[in-house]
Amino acid sequence: MSRNTTMKILDIKFAPLNVPLKRRLETLSVTLWFFIMCFGPVLGFVIIGYLLFFAATIRYYVLLYFLWMYYDWDTCNKGGRSTKLTNMVTKSRWIQHVFDFFPVTLLKTTDLDPNKNYLLCSFPHGIYASGAIGSFRCESRGAKTLFPGLQPHVVMLYQVFKIPVFREIALAMGFVSSSEESLDYQLSTKPEPPFTGRLTALIVGGAGEALECSPGTNRIIVNQRKGFVRVALKHGTPLVPSFSFRETDIFDQVKNPCLALVQQYCRKKLGCVPVILKGRGLFQYSYGFVPHRVPITTVVGSPIEIPKISHPTKEQINEYHKQFVEKLTELFETHKYKYLPDADSKHLEFV
DSSP, rough: OOOTEEEEEEEEEETTTTOHHHHHHHHHHHHHHHHHEEEEEEEHHHHHHHHHHHTTTTHHHHHHHHHHHHTTGGGGGTTTTTHHHHHHHHTTTTHHHHHHHHTEEEEEEOOTTTSSOOOEEEEOOTTOOOOHHHHHHOOOOOOHHTTTTEEEEEEEEEEGGGGHHHHHHHTHHHHHHHHHHHHHHHSSSSTTTTOOEEEEEEEETOOOHHHHHOTTTOOEETTOOOOOHHHHHHHHEEEEEEEEEEEEGGGGEHHHHHHHHHHHHHHHHHSOOOOOOEEEOOEEESSSSBOOOOOOOEEEOOHHHOOSSSSSSSSHHHHHHHHHHHHHHHHHHHHHHHTTGGGGGGGOOOO
């Protein structure tokens, strides 16, 4: 049997023996990334709990860390960590390998004014928003080159920044909080030089949209999400639609009625949802929680100019929300033929 040929044993499709080293490094890197994303929050509490109660000397350093957390509590609402620190992470070979795995590609349809702040609304969430994160928090995707002068950030669930250890990973990656205080800061302040404006990526569908994720679908939650329009109106910030094609193809997930009840409870109480992933493995393509190697293309549309209205009415919010949904649909329909298989049968599904 050729070393280039995949083997199938007991319905498990194994990878060829001579996979190039770069591809193996990409697979290992993306496995570590999703392991951290899946289990990092729980491990953060476990590590801190163990050191606090079972490590006689180190527990004092844990207490110092708690003091640091108290001092640093609001950083996620004030623009996150400094660019110098986040660049060390986002330019690392590890992060580059993670998003080369799929790969993630970022494309723009128009230039953005470098002197403005923008609220970029990204769809779909998928399982872990790999398209949005890769496009705007991995230096090799070229966001700063495509949109010169704009400092890109990605918004993450605010509860994440209350979790010890894991919060440091999120801040080092350049994430900022999803709280309204954080969004107000992002949309109302200018970044430090050399940047002259902000490009803040918000994954509008959130955890609810993650539950709708399955291969071949393009289900998004936007009709009942209007808070992003209200915040944009409050600051007069242009809204930018963005869509990551094939985001939902990298994972499938287990679904059943009992699990759905647990997921909905966690979503309402914690803001996040536990999912049982169906992906591939490190050395085989049939089972595991490693994502499938599917190209993700994030297309950024043209901005929608928004007037500044400190206290927008419901009618005003609905008016600009309707404009946004129309622009997002147009973006999807225009570009789906380039990036989706069987594009004629694919349409946005509003849930």
